[in-house]
Amino acid sequence: MLIPLTKETFDQVVPVIATGAQYSYAWGKVYNLLARLLISLLIVVSIWIVGLIFGHGAQGVELVCFIIGGMYWLWCPVYVASVRNNQYRRFPYVGFWRGEVLDIFITEELISQTQQADQFGQLVLVENIERRINLEVGDRQGFSAVVQAPVQKTYKAIRPGMVAEMLLFSKNAELERVGKLSDLYLPQLDLWVGDYPVVRRDIFRDISNQFGSSSPRRRRSPSLGASGQFR
Incomplete structure (x- = not known):
């Protein structure tokens, strides 16, 4: 049938946005979480170093970058699952x-x-x-x-x-x-x-x-x- x-x-x-089951799948195992945490740390440190070199200009923009980079470990599974969903939605x-x-x-x-x-x-x-x-x-x-x-x-x-x-x-x-x-x-x-x-x-x-x-x-x-x- x-x-x-x-x-x-x-x-x-x-759906376009990841479901709970898809988020859990993309979350991965402990080593996947540790890898994302390390990337988040590297992003935050990189933003901080760039701020030291070129000066702290727009504080609001820098704060947003810190938040987005620091939360990479949390939102990355949503992005990964959504990209995979798009392979079917196309x-x-x-x-x-x-x-x-x-x-x-x-x-x-x-x-x-x-x-x-x-x-x-x-x-x-x-x-x-x-x-x-x-x-x-x-x-x-x-x-x-x-x-x-x-x-x-x-x-x-x-x-x-x-x-x-x-x-x-x-x-x-x-x-x-x-x-x-x-x-x-x-x-x-x-x-x-x-x-x-x-x-x-x-x-x-x-x-x-x-x-x-x-x-x-x-x-x-x-x-x-x-x-x-x-x-």
Whole structure:
């Protein structure tokens, strides 16, 4: 099942400003916070040094710069999440898709590579590997895609055949070619699967309930673009 959404609904379900879940995602881990705090400190110190060198001119402007720079650690996640939202909002068309889980499998993905010195002082390449769950989903019209996310204990309850829902983003009004996928919702478990919380989950649930008993006309199955596999 694939149902096009209006622009108004699109703007509600994928907002411009980061949601709480998106802010939490962009907040990162402790080392991310420490890195932002260090940047905030460097910004404040740089502004102070520039003021010493060139003199303290407009006190109001300098104070604003101090506040913005000093609070970088706090507002940066909002900016990061909003930029990521824009990657989805640049698609003019979006559709609500419902299908089912076809297959479940686990893979190990290379997340990052770093160089570290070993006990002999030689640089060695250290790979950061993460176990990820892959859900292959599809519908009777032939559409299929793979949604991937870091492994969580709550995912153990997922079984093939369960109802799966998500948004499909496209540059085509007929949604015949998909550019991006949102995170996946499993209504039977009230569970979300995905790397990034694209949608406002309360509004998505409302959309899910609204189309719960609908029987839309059969549409030609969309095809996946280059970014069809969601990561």
